[in-house]
Amino acid sequence: MKYIRFELDSGPKWGVVEGEYIRELETPPYAEIRYTGKVTALSGCRLLPPVEPTKIVCVGKNYYDHAVEMGEGIPEVPILFLKGPNVLNAPGAAITAPDFVTRVDYEGELGVVIRKRAKSVRAADAADYVLGYTCFNDVTARIIQKSDGQWTRGKSMDGFGPCGPWITDEVDPADLTVTTRLNGETVQQSRTGLLMQDVAHLIEFITASMTLEPGDLIATGTPAGIGPMFDGDTVEVDIEGIGVLKNTVALPKIPRS
Numbered sequence: 001m002k003y004i005r006f007e008l009d010s011g012p013k014w015g016v017v018e019g020e021y022i023r024e025l026e027t028p029p030y031a032e033i034r035y036t037g038k039v040t041a042l043s044g045c046r047l048l049p050p051v052e053p054t055k056i057v058c059v060g061k062n063y064y065d066h067a068v069e070m071g072e073g074i075p076e077v078p079i080l081f082l083k084g085p086n087v088l089n090a091p092g093a094a095i096t097a098p099d100f101v102t103r104v105d106y107e108g109e110l111g112v113v114i115r116k117r118a119k120s121v122r123a124a125d126a127a128d129y130v131l132g133y134t135c136f137n138d139v140t141a142r143i144i145q146k147s148d149g150q151w152t153r154g155k156s157m158d159g160f161g162p163c164g165p166w167i168t169d170e171v172d173p174a175d176l177t178v179t180t181r182l183n184g185e186t187v188q189q190s191r192t193g194l195l196m197q198d199v200a201h202l203i204e205f206i207t208a209s210m211t212l213e214p215g216d217l218i219a220t221g222t223p224a225g226i227g228p229m230f231d232g233d234t235v236e237v238d239i240e241g242i243g244v245l246k247n248t249v250a251l252p253k254i255p256r257s
Contacts, residue, residue, distance in 0.1 A: 003029045003132060004166040005048040008040065012048055015040070017166055028052065030115050030131060030214040049088040049163040050134055051113055053216045056083040056161060057206055058138060060151070062196050062221025069224045078197050078205050081151045083219075087139075087161030094250040095229065096159055101141045104229050104251060107222035108180030108188050108237035111136035112199055113167050118212040126200035129212070132169035135237040135245035136219045137162040137180075142228070162237075162247045163217070171241035173199045178223060181236040190223030230256040 002017035014029060015022035022045070024038040060079035061067035067074050089095065097104050115131035139161065145154030175193035179186055192198075197205065202218060212218075229235055233249040233256075 001029075001033075001132075001170070002166045002168045003050060005050045005052075006040070006045040007048055008045055017042060028215065047091045047165055049090050049161075050165070050167045051088070051111075051163055051215055051217050053085055053088075054213045056085070056087065056217045056219060057210075057212070058083055058155070058219040059197070059202060059221040063190055063194055063223040064196060065190070065194075065224035066222055066226070067196075069226065075196075078202060080206065081155060083138075083156050083161055086158050087156055089159040089162040089247065091162070091164035091245055092247065093159070093162065094248045095137075095139055095162065095235070096250050097141060097157060097254075099253050101144065101157070101251075102254065103142045104249075104254065105140045105142045105226050106180055106182065106187070106229055106235045106237075107138035107140055107226055108178055109136045109138055109222050110173060110176065110178060110192055110199075110220045110239055111163060112173070112203070112218040112220060114212045114214060114216040114218070116214055118203065118207045121203050121207045123200040123204040126203040129203060130169075130199070131214075132167040133171055133173055133239075133242055134163055134167045134217075135165070135239050135242055136217070137235065137237050137245060137247065138219050138222060140226075142226075162245055164245050165243050168242055176242070177240040179238040180225065181238065182227070182229065183233055187227055188223050188225035192220070194223070195220060228254075230254055232256070
């Protein structure tokens with residue numbers, strides 16, 4: 001299934017995508033699927049981020065090539081940081097930043113959405129806790145990230161987490177192509193089979209320390225090729241079998257030189 005959040009005049013809704021239409025759900029799809037009987041054309045509604053997390057758990061330097069690119073060594077265990085729900089940004093929406101920010105980077109990633117409360121989960125059981133997978137852009141104010149000495153402010157500005165266009169349970173996350181395009185040009189491309197820690201072992205590692213709640217999102221890390229975005233750019237995160245997350249960039253203080 002492809003689970004989606006969308007907005008009508010009556011407010012935000014959950015639904016299931018079937019071709020060019022959305023079958024509306026009574027409740028979020030974590031526990032069970034109950035349809036309202038209403039059907040909406042996919043083209044006739046505004047998409048929302050397909051998650052309502054209590055937290056977004058991000059993994060830093062989980063591709064070897066990106067760890068080398070950052071020049072800070074290869075981590076022995078996953079590096080975790082959190083983004084708050086304030087970063088969520090919808091498919092098609094603009095990425096913005098405060099005026100004092102002078103560089104904003106894209107980071108295309110596979111997102112994992114949790115289906116039920118998860119604590120001390122074994123890797124062998126991890127799939128039972130996953131609702132599905134989505135595209136995520138871990139937008140980063142790179143200079144602030146580096147100058148602060150830790151990553152919270154540079155990673156957690158409003159709208160710095162575009163997500164979508166939906167969640168799907170129709171893919172195997174073991175070896176999917178992850179591609180980021182900037183203005184149509186491929187700037188990142190790798191496969192999830194090259195993750196240093198795969199989805200199952202990330203869930204085991206994370207839930208050994210913190211409880212994940214239904215709707216929480218794990219961003220599994222970005223491959224090499226990170227770089228800046230400029231005012232007027234279009235950025236796309238395209239993951240095999242999932243879809244394309246497309247956003248515009250509205251950074252009038254950072255024009256292309």
